[in-house]
Amino acid sequence: MKKLYSFTDSPTKIEHTIYELDNGVKVFHAKNPSSIEYVLSVIVKAGSVFENINNVPHGTAHFLEHILAGNPNKMLKSKYEMDEFRAGTKTDPKIHYNAVTYKKYIHFFSYGNEKGSRRINKWIKATLDYPVENIPKYIEKERKIILAEQSRKNKDEFDSYFQFIRFLYNNKNNSFTSRVIGEKKDIKEISVENIKKFFKNQLLNQRSIITVQTGRDLKQLEIKDIEHIGKLFKPKKTKEKYINPQFIKEKRAHHFTNNQAEGLYFSLIFFQPYHKKINYKERVLRRLLRSLINKISFDYLREDLGLIYSSKTYTNFYLNCEEELVVYETFMQPRNFDKTLTALNDIINNKLEEFLNSKEGEIWFESAVSSYIFPQNLPYQTNYAEQKGLPLIENYEIFEADKAIGIASTINIDNILEYSNKFFKKTPLFWIESDRKDDKYIKILKQSKLYNRLCND
Numbered sequence: 001m002k003k004l005y006s007f008t009d010s011p012t013k014i015e016h017t018i019y020e021l022d023n024g025v026k027v028f029h030a031k032n033p034s035s036i037e038y039v040l041s042v043i044v045k046a047g048s049v050f051e052n053i054n055n056v057p058h059g060t061a062h063f064l065e066h067i068l069a070g071n072p073n074k075m076l077k078s079k080y081e082m083d084e085f086r087a088g089t090k091t092d093p094k095i096h097y098n099a100v101t102y103k104k105y106i107h108f109f110s111y112g113n114e115k116g117s118r119r120i121n122k123w124i125k126a127t128l129d130y131p132v133e134n135i136p137k138y139i140e141k142e143r144k145i146i147l148a149e150q151s152r153k154n155k156d157e158f159d160s161y162f163q164f165i166r167f168l169y170n171n172k173n174n175s176f177t178s179r180v181i182g183e184k185k186d187i188k189e190i191s192v193e194n195i196k197k198f199f200k201n202q203l204l205n206q207r208s209i210i211t212v213q214t215g216r217d218l219k220q221l222e223i224k225d226i227e228h229i230g231k232l233f234k235p236k237k238t239k240e241k242y243i244n245p246q247f248i249k250e251k252r253a254h255h256f257t258n259n260q261a262e263g264l265y266f267s268l269i270f271f272q273p274y275h276k277k278i279n280y281k282e283r284v285l286r287r288l289l290r291s292l293i294n295k296i297s298f299d300y301l302r303e304d305l306g307l308i309y310s311s312k313t314y315t316n317f318y319l320n321c322e323e324e325l326v327v328y329e330t331f332m333q334p335r336n337f338d339k340t341l342t343a344l345n346d347i348i349n350n351k352l353e354e355f356l357n358s359k360e361g362e363i364w365f366e367s368a369v370s371s372y373i374f375p376q377n378l379p380y381q382t383n384y385a386e387q388k389g390l391p392l393i394e395n396y397e398i399f400e401a402d403k404a405i406g407i408a409s410t411i412n413i414d415n416i417l418e419y420s421n422k423f424f425k426k427t428p429l430f431w432i433e434s435d436r437k438d439d440k441y442i443k444i445l446k447q448s449k450l451y452n453r454l455c456n457d
Contacts, residue, residue: 009401021230028389035215038117041109041386046203049175056194059182062101069099071138075126121225170248213385244321251455253430265433267329285419308332345450
């Protein structure tokens with residue numbers, strides 16, 4: 001296991017080390033002084049978006065995850081042995097495990113008190129070193145479970161998240177617009193050969209990373225375990241193949257009828273490209289702008305005008321391979337929609353600059369930068385190393401807090417204003433949810449100054 005580099009985020013005192021195995025698999029270790037756990041994760045580029053290119057039914061990736069994570073294997077040959085292996089005793093801690101399939105990745109992870117580290121490692125290795133001859137034994141059992149899971153999903157026309165993804169791609173079918181779990185007809189069609197094919201061609205032969213979080217240095221036996229896990233993968237040296245659909249960014253608005261909604265949900269969706277190299281100044285400015293919008297939305301839209309209940313901004317990087325979403329969302333009474341649109345336009349046109357040029361704005365700015373430089377304790381996160389190290393799977397740079405803090409110390413109010421003006425020159429998409437069945441709110445939106453300003457009409 002060759003060490004590539006290491007860094008410490010001084011605010012959290014977490015030390016990060018990046019290694020590389022002989023086959024190119026990266027290993028990311030976060031030594032977290034607040035941890036008494038050992039957490040091991042393996043992340044593989046084998047999510048549902050790769051089903052089309054492998055010519056297997058939708059839901060195959062998720063089906064494979066079920067087979068591997070929940071059934072007897074080479075090491076543990078029965079459910080009893082699996083349960084016994086994970087159970088705790090007076091001298092050995094209980095270990096936990098799970099696996100999750102996303103659109104881009106499958107995550108396998110296990111965790112527990114650090115004294116159970118070797119068993120955690122063995123569990124993950126046994127999960128991934130799966131005997132394909134076992135697949136026929138358990139496929140029908142898992143099919144029943146997955147069909148039961150699928151039956152909990154809303155029908156397409158009632159599923160707001162599913163329809164939201166369809167909206168992003170303007171109802172053009174692609175690998176991102178299908179359900180991770182698949183539809184019932186897909187699940188019923190998935191065969192042993194489909195699962196074997198996806199296991200061999202995608203999961204074992206595509207890019208993967210291993211992440212581990214501890215409160216101490218890794219022991220030599222733990223390192224050997226991790227090396228053995230990494231050797232299960234044989235990443236292809238050829239250029240990676242995948243189909244990356246493009247978000248349809250032409251100005252569009254959609255109203256989704258949610259029969260259970262009492263109020264109205266409104267969001268603006270902006271697009272941000274990924275960059276292999278982090279632009280720390282832009283990253284800091286984007287975080288500060290999000291904080292600023294949240295504050296003004298709360299103080300002005302909620303407290304002063306009483307138009308909304310809540311608002312927030314967030315990012316989502318799971319819905320495309322090359323871009324992420326920056327989303328501003330707010331909730332309100334339907335009768336306040338037109339007034340809220342007017343107020344949002346005022347915020348973008350005037351309020352942001354007025355606030356930043358005020359004494360109150362100066363206080364907010366200093367405090368926001370101070371919070372960046374001097375953060376408070378964060379709750380312990382089992383998946384910290386997993387999320388922090390995830391960019392490695394795309395060969396992207398990992399975020400280093402100290403670099404961001406150095407940049408934050410040089411930022412001034414004019415920088416935020418300049419970034420804000422640039423950010424709001426982008427044309428967003430508009431998403432509305434309410435219980436109405438007509439297009440009243442779309443008409444109100446398209447008549448608003450906000451819509452015409454952001455769409456450059």
